[in-house]
Amino acid sequence: MKIYMAREAGFCFGVKLAMDMARKRRASLDEPLYTFGPLIHNSQVIERLEEEEIFSVDSLEEIEDHASVLIRSHGVPPEVYRAFDKRGIAYTDATCPYVKKVHDIVLEHSRRHHQILIVGDPNHPEIIAVKGWAMGRGHVVLDPEDLEAIPLESYVVVVAQTTLLKSRLSAIVAALKERGLEMEVYNTICNATALRQAAAEELSKKVDLMIVIGGKHSSNTKKLYEIASKYCANAVHIETHHEILMKDLIKYDKIGVTAGASTPDWIIDAVVRKLEIEGEGILMIDNSEKNELTTEQEEQEEQEEQEEQEEQKIETPQDNGFEEGSADKPEEAVEPEASEPVMGENSGMNELMEQFDESYNVPRTGKSVEGKIVLISKDELIVNIGYKADGIIPREEISDSEDLDLNMEYEVNQTIEAVVIKKDNGEGNVLLSIKRIAQKQKWDDLEEKFNNQETVTVKVNKEVKGGLTAYYEQVKGFIPASHVDVRYIENLSAFVGQEMEVEIIELNRRKNKAVFSRKNVLQKELKIAVEKAWENLETGAVVKGIVRRFTDFGAFVDLGGVDGLLHVSEISWGKVNKPQDVLKKNQEIDVKILDLNREENKVSLSMKQMIENPWKVVAQKYALDTEYEGTITGLTDFGAFVELEPGLEGLVHVSQIAVERVEKPSDLLKVGQVVKVKILEINTEDNRIKLTMKPKEAPKQPETKAKKPAKEPVKDPVDKVLEELKEKEPMSAFADEAFDAFDAALARAAAEEAEEAQAVEAAAVKEEAVAEEEAVAETVAEEEAVEEEAAEEEAEEAEEEAEEAEEKK
Numbered sequence: 001m002k003i004y005m006a007r008e009a010g011f012c013f014g015v016k017l018a019m020d021m022a023r024k025r026r027a028s029l030d031e032p033l034y035t036f037g038p039l040i041h042n043s044q045v046i047e048r049l050e051e052e053e054i055f056s057v058d059s060l061e062e063i064e065d066h067a068s069v070l071i072r073s074h075g076v077p078p079e080v081y082r083a084f085d086k087r088g089i090a091y092t093d094a095t096c097p098y099v100k101k102v103h104d105i106v107l108e109h110s111r112r113h114h115q116i117l118i119v120g121d122p123n124h125p126e127i128i129a130v131k132g133w134a135m136g137r138g139h140v141v142l143d144p145e146d147l148e149a150i151p152l153e154s155y156v157v158v159v160a161q162t163t164l165l166k167s168r169l170s171a172i173v174a175a176l177k178e179r180g181l182e183m184e185v186y187n188t189i190c191n192a193t194a195l196r197q198a199a200a201e202e203l204s205k206k207v208d209l210m211i212v213i214g215g216k217h218s219s220n221t222k223k224l225y226e227i228a229s230k231y232c233a234n235a236v237h238i239e240t241h242h243e244i245l246m247k248d249l250i251k252y253d254k255i256g257v258t259a260g261a262s263t264p265d266w267i268i269d270a271v272v273r274k275l276e277i278e279g280e281g282i283l284m285i286d287n288s289e290k291n292e293l294t295t296e297q298e299e300q301e302e303q304e305e306q307e308e309q310e311e312q313k314i315e316t317p318q319d320n321g322f323e324e325g326s327a328d329k330p331e332e333a334v335e336p337e338a339s340e341p342v343m344g345e346n347s348g349m350n351e352l353m354e355q356f357d358e359s360y361n362v363p364r365t366g367k368s369v370e371g372k373i374v375l376i377s378k379d380e381l382i383v384n385i386g387y388k389a390d391g392i393i394p395r396e397e398i399s400d401s402e403d404l405d406l407n408m409e410y411e412v413n414q415t416i417e418a419v420v421i422k423k424d425n426g427e428g429n430v431l432l433s434i435k436r437i438a439q440k441q442k443w444d445d446l447e448e449k450f451n452n453q454e455t456v457t458v459k460v461n462k463e464v465k466g467g468l469t470a471y472y473e474q475v476k477g478f479i480p481a482s483h484v485d486v487r488y489i490e491n492l493s494a495f496v497g498q499e500m501e502v503e504i505i506e507l508n509r510r511k512n513k514a515v516f517s518r519k520n521v522l523q524k525e526l527k528i529a530v531e532k533a534w535e536n537l538e539t540g541a542v543v544k545g546i547v548r549r550f551t552d553f554g555a556f557v558d559l560g561g562v563d564g565l566l567h568v569s570e571i572s573w574g575k576v577n578k579p580q581d582v583l584k585k586n587q588e589i590d591v592k593i594l595d596l597n598r599e600e601n602k603v604s605l606s607m608k609q610m611i612e613n614p615w616k617v618v619a620q621k622y623a624l625d626t627e628y629e630g631t632i633t634g635l636t637d638f639g640a641f642v643e644l645e646p647g648l649e650g651l652v653h654v655s656q657i658a659v660e661r662v663e664k665p666s667d668l669l670k671v672g673q674v675v676k677v678k679i680l681e682i683n684t685e686d687n688r689i690k691l692t693m694k695p696k697e698a699p700k701q702p703e704t705k706a707k708k709p710a711k712e713p714v715k716d717p718v719d720k721v722l723e724e725l726k727e728k729e730p731m732s733a734f735a736d737e738a739f740d741a742f743d744a745a746l747a748r749a750a751a752e753e754a755e756e757a758q759a760v761e762a763a764a765v766k767e768e769a770v771a772e773e774e775a776v777a778e779t780v781a782e783e784e785a786v787e788e789e790a791a792e793e794e795a796e797e798a799e800e801e802a803e804e805a806e807e808k809k
């Protein structure tokens with residue numbers, strides 16, 4: 001067996017209100033409390049109330065003067081109030097606000113001398129009271145036939161009993177329309193009743209058996225039973241669980257349960273429990289809860305509201321009239337033609353209903369309402385908000401404090417503001433929240449600030465994926481990681497618990513979404529600070545700055561919004577390889593402004609220019625042939641560079657390192673080593689210091705031969721680059737020495753080259769001389785040979801002459 005509980009069932013808010021007020025009033029009295037008529041039509045509840053000395057009386061004659069009386073939810077006619085006053089009877093008015101509203105309507109129209117038709121049961125106390133407030137202008141009708149007995153005027157006002165079936169009202173309206181009357185119709189059927197009836201109808205169609213719980217004399221319970229019987233083949237009306245005979249019910253698979261507006265929860269619970277236990281039933285509650293005030297719910301609420309309004313509207317058939325016998329069918333009810341002169345020009349029934357809702361201040365989810373406290377209990381406040389249903393504010397919607405004493409904090413008739421959470425909490429009441437009014441106010445506030453582009457202060461509550469969550473009072477928002485700061489922040493958790501000023505960059509109340517940016521605020525502040533900072537910067541000024549970041553060529557220093565570049569060469573007069581060697585991130589330093597370029601947003605800074613160039617005072621501070629301590633800063637093949645103080649370096653030539661011959665300086669020394677040196681020479685023109693590490697008594701080295709003047713070496717590209725560099729930037733002593741060493745090496749090479757050339761030349765000369773000698777010798781030999789040949793020829797001639805002479809002889 002499955003047990004289905006109707007979505008709307010049991011005590012309506014009016015009955016609950018009256019019950020609470022009665023008990024509270026009784027608790028304040030030392031005597032019994034009387035209710036003018038039974039508080040509700042439920043004998044079990046009446047019994048319990050009597051145990052609490054809350055008795056029901058049917059007439060004023062039954063009570064003594066000055067007694068205490070409670071007017072029940074049905075209300076009473078005005079003459080009863082007058083009688084109370086006359087007899088000094090203290091009364092507590094628990095008339096349901098919805099019923100009171102009907103009193104107001106009929107009173108207002110009676111003053112305008114309108115004829116008033118009250119559709120309802122003439123014997124019902126509510127109708128008796130309403131008729132009383134009509135001041136003689138009211139006529140009670142239940143069926144269209146009742147109209148026959150009334151001398152109808154051309155203009156009539158129609159109101160209905162709060163527990164009336166819609167179809168009855170529709171039938172009367174249709175009958176009036178047939179008569180061509182002008183009318184003003186107020187659908188005063190209670191929402192709680194309509195909801196219960198709709199829920200009963202809906203459930204009746206789905207189940208095998210409908211159980212309707214409530215007093216046998218309760219009209220609204222009887223109407224529920226009527227509906228259940230119509231839509232379900234099997235329906236029973238019971239007052240308590242004792243009437244259930246399980247043997248008769250066991251055959252049903254699906255059982256529906258509903259209850260009249262005067263049926264307390266404990267009676268409904270007892271019925272359900274019996275079905276569960278004895279029938280082994282499973283309770284299937286058809287009642288979806290909506291507690292959170294979210295956009296989706298808001299939208300859903302609106303949709304429900306629309307549907308509800310549609311449901312309550314009296315439909316108009318196309319033929320502009322009622323079909324015969326349609327009066328009993330709610331779905332066949334009609335709306336007057338547009339041309340009908342009803343409430344306002346050209347207004348139809350739908351508009352009438354809308355106007356009615358408006359006149360009843362229909363609460364909207366998420367909106368704030370104002371009302372007067374009518375009852376304070378331990379766990380809730382009941383507030384009259386001028387709507388047909390009162391507002392209920394449960395303790396948890398008032399405060400988070402468990403110790404809060406509502407009676408101490410609030411008082412009856414106090415006007416308060418609350419926000420609507422649900423238009424109907426399932427019992428016909430409007431669920432309100434005081435707690436959320438603050439949240440709503442903050443949303444309003446936030447929206448205004450967002451529209452005006454104002455900033456707000458939020459408190460960060462935790463780090464989440466991708467950023468931080470932060471609260472603006474009761475409104476929760478998100479700060480993306482990229483919007484936490486103008487710079488990248490690695491550790492966002494450091495912001496948790498902090499308050500910060502933020503800009504609202506996205507706001508959507510419907511989606512409950514707020515996105516904040518601290519970065520935007522900082523950027524704006526920074527812009528202002530930059531403008532201000534530039535105004536205060538001037539070339540040559542010494543200012544304070546914070547080292548923000550490093551590069552290979554220097555450090556960027558924050559001068560209060562403007563970043564300046566401190567080139568590595570401007571950090572110290574001494575040798576600095578990289579800025580991190582001497583500076584730390586976020587370190588505050590003094591810097592001198594060398595140059596400003598506002599257009600390009602560039603500032604050149606220097607630290608070393610704030611102190612005197614050590615080369616300028618070297619001659620005063622250091623003496624020749626005096627021993628000083630220094631630190632080796634560099635080693636080359638030709639010597640070691642020694643720093644005497646930052647920016648002041650000298651060179652110890654390899655020949656000056658030790659008495660004995662040193663092949664390479666690195667054989668004896670290392671960088672960073674502190675050594676004792678003596679100054680041999682100071683050259684302030686070229687910023688050079690020659691040093692020695694040799695002891696004074698060192699033996700004199702053999703003089704080196706004076707070098708032959710070297711030929712001017714041919715400049716290669718390296719020379720050119722070095723010279724260009726030298727022209728562009730002032731060279732440090734280290735670089736100068738290196739340059740000099742390079743020069744020296746070149747000179748040595750040139751000298752060697754020259755020597756070599758000389759040798760070659762000498763050899764050539766020698767060769768030439770030899771050749772010459774050889775040539776001379778050859779010539780001599782040739783001459784000697786010629787002479788010898790001539791002598792031989794001469795001798796031959798002489799011999800021939802001698803021979804001739806002899807021959808002649």
Ligand code: SF4
Pocket residue numbers: 012013014015073074096097098099162163190191192193261428
């Ligand atoms: S008017 Fe509605 S809420 Fe008021 S007592 Fe009647 S049924 Fe209950």
